[in-house]
Structures are given as C-alpha cells and as structure tokens.
Amino acid sequence: MPPSERPGATGAFARAAKGQWAFANNSAQRTTPSWGSLVEYCRSDLVYTEAGHAVAGVHGAGGWGDLRRQCTLRGTPGAEAIRLSSAILQPKAVYSPGAPQRLTTQGDTGRMAEQPIRFAVVGLGMGVHHCKDLVDARGCELVAICDSAPERLEKNREQFGARAYTSYADLLAADDVDVVNICTPSGSHADLSVQALKAGKHVVCEKPPDVTVEAVDRMIAAQQETGRKLMVIFQSRFEPIYRRLKETIESGRLGNLVGVHGTVNWWRAQSYFNSPGMWKGTWALDGGGSLANQGVHTVDILHWLAGPVVEVYGKYGCFAHEIETEDKTVAVLTFANGALGTLTTTTAAYPGLDRTVFIHGSKGSVVVEDDELVRWKIQGESKEAEAEEERQMLASFGKKSDRDATTASDPFAFATRGHMAQFEAFADAVRNDTTPPNSIETTRHTVEILTAVYESGRTGNTIRLG
Numbered sequence: 001m002p003p004s005e006r007p008g009a010t011g012a013f014a015r016a017a018k019g020q021w022a023f024a025n026n027s028a029q030r031t032t033p034s035w036g037s038l039v040e041y042c043r044s045d046l047v048y049t050e051a052g053h054a055v056a057g058v059h060g061a062g063g064w065g066d067l068r069r070q071c072t073l074r075g076t077p078g079a080e081a082i083r084l085s086s087a088i089l090q091p092k093a094v095y096s097p098g099a100p101q102r103l104t105t106q107g108d109t110g111r112m113a114e115q116p117i118r119f120a121v122v123g124l125g126m127g128v129h130h131c132k133d134l135v136d137a138r139g140c141e142l143v144a145i146c147d148s149a150p151e152r153l154e155k156n157r158e159q160f161g162a163r164a165y166t167s168y169a170d171l172l173a174a175d176d177v178d179v180v181n182i183c184t185p186s187g188s189h190a191d192l193s194v195q196a197l198k199a200g201k202h203v204v205c206e207k208p209p210d211v212t213v214e215a216v217d218r219m220i221a222a223q224q225e226t227g228r229k230l231m232v233i234f235q236s237r238f239e240p241i242y243r244r245l246k247e248t249i250e251s252g253r254l255g256n257l258v259g260v261h262g263t264v265n266w267w268r269a270q271s272y273f274n275s276p277g278m279w280k281g282t283w284a285l286d287g288g289g290s291l292a293n294q295g296v297h298t299v300d301i302l303h304w305l306a307g308p309v310v311e312v313y314g315k316y317g318c319f320a321h322e323i324e325t326e327d328k329t330v331a332v333l334t335f336a337n338g339a340l341g342t343l344t345t346t347t348a349a350y351p352g353l354d355r356t357v358f359i360h361g362s363k364g365s366v367v368v369e370d371d372e373l374v375r376w377k378i379q380g381e382s383k384e385a386e387a388e389e390e391r392q393m394l395a396s397f398g399k400k401s402d403r404d405a406t407t408a409s410d411p412f413a414f415a416t417r418g419h420m421a422q423f424e425a426f427a428d429a430v431r432n433d434t435t436p437p438n439s440i441e442t443t444r445h446t447v448e449i450l451t452a453v454y455e456s457g458r459t460g461n462t463i464r465l466g
C-alpha cells in the first residue's frame with residue numbers, strides 16, 4: 001500500500017531509491033502535487049525528488065532516524081550532498097523504514113518526545129502565515145486562533161483545525177495555550193502583549209513591537225515582572241546572508257565601519273491603505289507609513305549589523321497616497337562606532353523596486369539587494385583570493401536565479417522560512433528557559449530610531465538617542 005494511503009498518514013511521503021520511506025509533515029508539500037517520488041539520496045544527508053525538492057536528513061542506524069526538515073532546492077539530482085546545519089535544519093518527523101507500520105512523529109522518541117509548545121495566533125491577516133508555519137515548525141503546535149472579525153475566523157477555522165475565538169479575553173483564559181502570537185495592528189501590540197504576559201502566557205509579537213518607545217517600555221516592564229518570554233518577529237535577522245554579514249563585521253574583516261546604508265523602494269496601491277480596518281497609514285495604529293511599516297525591517301537590520309545609532313536627522317512627506325502619515329522618508333544616521341548612515345524608505349516607487357543594504361568598512365564593501373548578495377568585496381591576500389571569495393559567496397548567497405549546482409555545497413542554499421525558524425527557536429527558549437532570539441529589549445532601538453526620524457521631520461531638529 002502506498003504510504004500516503006496508510007491509515008493515519010497525513011503528511012507527504014516519498015520513496016527513496018533503496019526502498020526507504022521518508023515522511024515529511026509539511027503542509028506546503030502536502031499541497032504541492034509536483035513533489036514527485038524520490039529519485040536519489042546522496043551520501044547520508046540528502047534525498048532529491050524528481051521535482052527538485054529534497055528531504056534533508058541524517059541516515060541513522062534505524063533508517064531515517066533523524067529526518068530533518070524538508071526544503072526546496074534548485075540543485076540538480078545527483079549533485080553533491082549538502083552539508084547540514086543543525087542551526088537551520090531540525091528534526092520534524094520520521095517514518096521508520098525498518099518497521100513500515102510504525103510512523104514516528106513528534107512526541108514519540110528521544111528529542112521529539114518532548115511535549116510541543118502550544119501556540120494561539122491572534123489576528124488573521126499576517127497571522128495566517130504564522131498558522132501555516134506553526135503547523136510545520138518542530139516542537140510547536142497550533143491549538144487556537146482568534147480574530148475579532150468573525151468572517152476571518154470562519155475562513156481559517158477549518159483549514160487549521162484549531163479552536164476559534166472572537167474574544168481575546170476568552171483565549172487568554174484557555175489553559176492549554178502556552179504562547180500567544182500577536183498579529184494585530186501594530187499600535188495594539190503592547191496592550192495585547194501585556195495582557196497576555198499578565199495572564200501567564202509567553203508572547204510572540206509581530207513587528208514592530210509597537211509604535212512608540214513608551215509602549216515598548218511597557219512591554220519590557222511586563223516581561224520582566226512576569227518572567228514570561230517575549231519575542232518580536234524580525235525575520236530578516238534570520239536571513240542567512242545577514243547572519244554571515246554580521247559575523248564578518250564582528251570578526252573585524254570589514255575593518256572599521258565607514259558607511260551603513262539602507263533603502264526600501266517599494267510601491268503600495270491606495271487600495272492597500274483602504275483595506276478593512278483602515279489602520280494602515282495612520283499614526284495611532286501604524287506609527288507612520290513607509291518607514292514604520294515597510295522600512296522597519298531595514299531599520300532593524302542596520303542597527304543589528306552595525307550597532308546603535310546615536311544621532312538622527314530626518315525628513316518625510318506624503319506624495320502619492322491619501323493617508324495621514326507618509327509614503328517617503330529620508331534620514332541621516334550617526335552610529336556609536338562613528339560610521340555614517342543613510343536610510344530612505346518609500347511606498348511611492350511604482351511599480352515597486354528593490355530593498356538594498358550597503359555596508360562598507362575600511363577593508364571592504366558588501367551590497368545586499370532583496371536579501372540576496374550582489375557584491376562581496378573584502379581585501380584579501382591577493383586580487384585572485386578576493387575574487388574567489390566573492391565567487392563563492394555569490395554562489396551561496398547571491399541571486400537565487402543564478403545559484404547552480406555548486407550551491408549544493410552550502411547549507412544556506414535552500415529556502416528558509418524566517419518565521420518558522422523563529423517559532424522553533426522560541427519553542428526551544430520556552431522549553432529550556434533561555435532568552436529567545438529577537439528579545440523585546442533588542443528591538444526597542446528599532447522603534448527609537450524610526451520615531452526619531454519622524455520627530456526630526458516634524459521639528460527640524462537633529463535627535464540624540466541613548
């Protein structure tokens with residue numbers, strides 16, 4: 001009987017070349033009919049499917065004893081096996097080939113025997129993506145959803161098979177919810193987070209943590225008072241290229257930082273601001289416009305990479321939309337380490353262009369466009385060594401469309417889902433009682449910088465921070 005027809009089988013199955021069966025409990029793959037059958041597995045680490053998808057795992061003594069998260073690859077079947085990085089590939093579910101009737105999933109053995117951390121998602125716009133990622137995330141379980149709009153709740157209730165609440169208070173009273181994911185309008189994040197923390201829940205909060213520093217400080221105070229965990233979603237911090245760049249800056253290879261530059265040249269139609277709830281483009285709930293909503297990821301990544309900002313001068317205006325906030329900002333930043341920076345954001349660049357980060361130090365320059373590396377020029381022992389380093393970096397972190405089979409040598413060559421990685425890391429932090437990534441304290445400065453741009457634009461003053 002094909003595994004997908006076996007009783008109780010709900011995930012995607014595929015057959016490996018040597019007759020082994022791999023099971024992957026991933027809804028994305030369940031809805032991807034092109035997954036195809038496995039045609040090969042390479043060394044111990046990887047299996048390729050006809051469609052170029054892969055299940056990465058470790059071929060343990062008991063067969064697929066440690067199957068790890070499946071991922072999408074552009075690699076060619078038969079290419080060199082990818083080196084696995086335990087930081088980004090984690091066990092999810094295993095089908096044991098030695099005992100065809102036994103399906104091993106989270107909760108059955110070893111590390112997977114630990115109870116999943118139970119999540120509830122509040123706000124079902126962006127929150128729907130949270131739900132999808134939580135279904136797939138190792139060590140996580142989606143148990144409830146909540147939205148004050150009944151139609152959104154109804155639409156998602158069946159898809160996720162989770163309990164549905166229109167009342168946030170009722171959700172917080174549920175004993176079987178460990179973590180509340182807050183995906184409501186930005187200016188409501190602090191109030192809802194504080195309520196959840198005080199109800200004994202851990203909190204994952206969408207970006208930005210809230211729209212004022214005062215609100216973020218309330219979140220920090222509630223987190224410290226309750227001892228619960230609080231993480232803010234800033235998925236760019238999980239992008240492999242930014243992680244590599246951060247390591248490179250911290251190791252000193254770029255030398256002293258000189259310039260730190262970010263641009264967000266995007267477009268949003270007026271209909272985006274006229275969407276239900278009408279909170280986007282308002283000061284109270286969006287905290288601004290192209291900077292506070294779209295550009296906030298770039299603000300966050302600039303200071304995460306280059307350290308704190310001590311001085312801000314900014315201007316803003318609204319040019320192509322009917323909203324009360326802005327669709328264009330420009331700012332000059334001075335970093336504590338002396339580097340000078342610029343930041344420009346817009347939602348008025350039709351039809352939507354790029355997002356870039358350009359950082360240069362006394363020993364090199366790096367340009368990242370839309371989270372893909374485009375230049376990596378760092379002084380090496382020779383021009384040839386420099387060119388070779390850039391070639392390797394581009395093969396691993398460059399334009400996805402240009403990556404070829406050589407990328408199979410790098411673990412970061414396959415798609416990652418930044419939210420999912422954060423949920424898994426958060427579940428680990430709850431389980432092990434450690435500080436989660438993107439803790440609320442580390443995101444306060446993001447709000448401090450962006451509100452300083454607005455304050456500077458309003459007053460004409462240069463704003464000192466810290």
Ligand SMILES: NC(=O)c1ccc[n+]([C@@H]2O[C@H](COP(=O)([O-])OP(=O)(O)OC[C@H]3O[C@@H](n4cnc5c(N)ncnc54)[C@H](O)[C@@H]3O)[C@@H](O)[C@H]2O)c1
Pocket residue numbers: 122123124125126127146147148149152166168183184185186188206207208233235276277293
């Ligand atoms: N990380 C990212 O890349 C990313 C992308 C998009 C949005 N976001 C963030 O996600 C948040 C939501 O944005 P969106 O675009 O999904 O907005 P949205 O308006 O589409 O959805 C918000 C939902 O929250 C519900 N809601 C509001 N108050 C509620 C309450 N008190 N209780 C229950 N439900 C409530 C609304 O009914 C609505 O369905 C924002 O903070 C935004 O910045 C992050």
